Amino acid sequence: MSTTLQSAVESYARARNLSRGTRNEYAATVKKWITWNHAIPIEQLSRKDIREFLDWVHEKAIVEEGNKSRPHVKQSSGEPASSSIVGVGAGSAGNFAPLSSATGTA
Numbered sequence: 001m002s003t004t005l006q007s008a009v010e011s012y013a014r015a016r017n018l019s020r021g022t023r024n025e026y027a028a029t030v031k032k033w034i035t036w037n038h039a040i041p042i043e044q045l046s047r048k049d050i051r052e053f054l055d056w057v058h059e060k061a062i063v064e065e066g067n068k069s070r071p072h073v074k075q076s077s078g079e080p081a082s083s084s085i086v087g088v089g090a091g092s093a094g095n096f097a098p099l100s101s102a103t104g105t106a
Contacts, residue, residue: 002041006030032057 009026018026036056040049 002043005033005042008042032060 009030013023013026033053036053
């Protein structure tokens, strides 16, 4: 039986105490994966598949956000980008919202 990325991420998230921000990022990534091409079982993924997905995500972000592929990361001129901590203490293994509800799929 093949494993989907969505089911693998949901299983991982249920087993971990993840912050709300992390869960939201995982859900967003799975949603992008489904939009791109979720039919590939993870057992059959190759480096080429991952590279194509990441390139697609980046290109889509440039088109939609004007070269701001990570809008939550602020960047000053001349300084490397850094991200802020989101959702500290949120979530637990018992209250992980299934990603399927976040992505609008069953």
